[in-house]
Structure formats: structure tokens, C-alpha cells
Amino acid sequence: MAPKTKYNMVKENIMEWIASGKVKPGEKIYSENELVKMFGVSRHTVRQAVGDLVHEGWLYREQGAGTFCSFKKEGIEPTVLPAQTNGKNIGVITTYISDYIFPSIIRGIESYLTTKGYSLTLACTDNDIEKEKQCLQTMLSRNIDGLIVEPSKSSIYNPNIHYYLELEQHNIPYLMINQYYPQLSPPHIVVNDEHGGYIATEHLIKLGHRKIIGLFKSDDLQGVNRMQGFIRAIREHGIPFFPDMVISYTTEDMNDIVRNHLNKFYLSDDKPTAIVCYNDQLALMVVDALRNFQISVPDDVSIVGYDDSFLAEAFEVKLTSVAHPKINMGIEAAKRIVAAVEGKDNNPQSITYEPELVIRNSTAPLISVNTLDIQE
Secondary structure, three states: OOOOOHHHHHHHHHHHHHHHOOOOOOOEOOOHHHHHHHHOOOHHHHHHHHHHHHHHOOEEEEOOOEEEEOOOOOOOOOOEEOOOOOOOEEEEEEOOOOOOOHHHHHHHHHHHHHHOOOEEEEEEOOOOHHHHHHHHHHHHHOOOOEEEEOOOOOOOOOOOHHHHHHHHHOOOOEEEEOOOOOOOOOOEEEEOHHHHHHHHHHHHHHOOOOOEEEEEEOOOHHHHHHHHHHHHHHHHOOOOOOOOOEEEEOOOOHHHHHHHHHHHHHOOOOOOOEEEEOOHHHHHHHHHHHHHHOOOOOOOOEEEEEEOOHHHHOOOOOOEEEEOOOHHHHHHHHHHHHHHHOOOOOOOOOEEEOOOEEOOOOOOOOOOHHHHHHHO
16 A cells, blocks of 8 residues: 555544544634644645645634634535525535535635625535435425526436426526536536547547546536547547446445556556546546556556646646636526526526636656657
């Protein structure tokens, strides 16, 4: 097993304090100087670990006061944060609240709603259909005026469709972000994920890579569409297909499936030279797993993530990643739902963002005889 980095040691210790109740919600954690002395690490390492935990929702900062524990993460299912009801209340249901790109999306929604005098009722499903049902029931019981939803497991049939039909019957407008349920064809704001998967893969092909694998989530349409883009790029550029070139996983089995396939590939003599990942979280998990095989990124393998999240620049390997609009998506969703609630736009237009690739140092040209031949 690869040695644990100092960054991870600091981060995991703080998370353990919170999970065990050693540090309780609202309590201040040790100062930066105290953490430096406690763990014997640099100030930069402490700032990186604490900053990551703030982004993930474990901690929060108060200007001039310090850094505090947000909440104990265990046992909060589903999360529903109550709004200050003032007769203008918008519900927001996302798959996650504190993790990854979701704080930025929610911040965008909240920033616009606040300017219009609206409050927010926030809930998360953990990408679980049963929890989505509970969240929808809660929203309906709170007499929300409008709803912004990120679908759960959008690539499979959703048994909660009748709750959305109930919203329609009560003339409560709703729209969906990141994906939408095809059975409803609601107003939606999404990224062109098929194109995102294409440009991620094409970037690697143009760098000379031919042995490329793709890792994609299959229970969300985002992953299915990114996979389609990957396959289209492979076909259009005439790259030879091989077994297990495309690896799919679900929300629940990601760790086992991805690690098993990486073990299979990197214990063999025919190793991939590039990997396209469903998102930045997975990409960094892959980077960490490859350390067990003494595989270096990008010297031995190039990796592309997706979403251009804060994780893309949080570690020593800076990820090449497909950009996601995040805050802008949140703002646009809030604008459209408010317009629908106020009767200014009874048929909100859907938006599809065209993604761009942000190139960093996790990808590099393949240095080989074949690459030299191609370049000549």
C-alpha cells in the first residue's frame, strides 16, 4: 500500500474528530498554527486540508473568528435544511449538498433568490430514489412556490414521477438541472455531456494515445452521455477497440469495480496510457490507486477528469478537466424558476451549456515510436 500523504493524514484526522463527536457542530477547531505543530507539517499542507474540508462542507469559516465544525455527517439522511418562510419559498433538491461542485451550484441559486426576496428550502437525496421520494413529500408539505431538482439515477425509470405530476396539478413550476427525466420533458439546464466526453477523449488522441480506457457512471444520464462522447471520438479517429475499453459502474459499486479493473490492467503487460474519467472525484481516486503500481501521472499515464471542480487544482497533480458552469447554472436556474413563479415566463426555456476543456498537467504527449511517426 502506498504511504499516506501528509495532506491526507491531516484531513482524515480532522474528519475523525468530527465523526467521533470530539469536535461538535458549531465548535471551533484548532488554529492553523496549532495544527502545524500538532501534525508536524507545513502551513501549506494545513491550509490545503482545511480548505478541502470547507469545500466539502465538514467545516466553515467565519471572517476574523476562525474555522468551525459544520455538522456530523453520519446519519443525516435525507438532509433537509429549513427555509425562513416568508411566502416566497423555492425548494431545491440536489443529489448532494456539501460535496464537490454542489456548494457552488447552490451558492449561485441562493445569490439570485436573495436579491428577489425569496427563501430556500434545501434537500439532498444522495442519488437515492427512495430519499428523493422523501424529499419531494417534504417539499409538497411545505407549500413551496417553485422547485429546482437534480434527478436521482436519471438513466433508469423513476417511480417518483407522480410527485412531479402532482406539482403540475398544483401549478407549482419546477425545472431540472444537470439532467432531467425524459418521461416528463421538463424545462432543464444541462451540460452537453456527450460533447464533453468527446473533447476529453479527442484531447488524448491528439496527444498520441491509442490505448485509452473510459470509466463512466451508468445510473446517471450524465455518465451515459459522456460514455457516448468517448465512443464517438474513438470511432471517428479510428482507434482500435479492445475488451474492457469502456468500464461502467453505479453509485453504489464505484470503488470495487474501478479498482478491480485498474488492478487487472496495471498488473498486465498491456497497460493503458490514458484514462477518461466520469468526474474529477473519480480521476483523483484513480491517481491515488495508480500509486500502488508506481504509475506516475502524466509520465506513465494521462488522465482527464470532468467538471473542473476545486479538486482539479487541490493536489500535486493538476487535472485536465471538462468545465462545468456551476455558479452560472445555479443563477440561471434561479432566474427561470422565479420568472415562472411570478408568471413572467410560464414556459421556461431549457439551456444546454457547451463545455470546454481546461488543460493542466495530468495529460501529456505519448512519447513512443508510434507518436513520433504520427508527428512526422
